[in-house]
Amino acid sequence: QVQLVESGGGLVQAGDSLRLSCTTSGRTFSTYTMGWFRQAPGKEREFVAAIGRRAGTTKYADSVKGRFTISRDNAKNTVYLQMNSLKPEDTAVYYCAARASAVWRVTGTNDYDYWGQGTQVTVSS
Numbered sequence: 831q832v833q834l835v836e837s838g839g840g841l842v843q844a845g846d847s848l849r850l851s852c853t854t855s856g857r858t859f860s861t862y863t864m865g866w867f868r869q870a871p872g873k874e875r876e877f878v879a880a881i882g883r884r885a886g887t888t889k890y891a892d893s894v895k896g897r898f899t900i901s902r903d904n905a906k907n908t909v910y911l912q913m914n915s916l917k918p919e920d921t922a923v924y925y926c927a928a929r930a931s932a933v934w935r936v937t938g939t940n941d942y943d944y945w946g947q948g949t950q951v952t953v954s955s
Contacts, residue, residue, distance in 0.1 A: 834944055834946035834947075837853075837949060838851050840952070842953055844917055844953055844954065847913060847916065849911070850951075853908045863880060863882050864900075864926070865927045868920075869922055877937035877939075878924070879891065879900040889935055898914070918955045924950075925946055925947075927939075
């Protein structure tokens with residue numbers, strides 16, 4: 831069983847930056863595809879970004895491309911989401927997810943096996 835714990839959320843103003851972190855348990859972190867999703871009130875959970883096992887294997891939702899960057903540190907069992915130029919529409923609970931597969935170009939919630947508890951990001955205008 832893999833446990834994921836997110837941190838780094840908070841209340842910021844439009845245009846500010848935040849970095850989310852997700853630390854996982856277990857010794858197989860480097861073999862997982864990792865993803866970030868978000869869910870705004872009254873909306874479905876949506877894909878934000880994913881990163882595969884190898885450097886350069888990243889995928890982003892169009893809504894965050896150019897503003898958000900996903901990265902991972904396998905030595906620390908941690909995946910990050912650097913969020914720049916935040917907008918009010920980025921307000922949501924952000925979830926970290928892990929997929930026990932090398933196939934990384936996946937964006938569906940059903941494609942991921944493990945989930946964190948979420949961290950709130952609120953962007954004021």
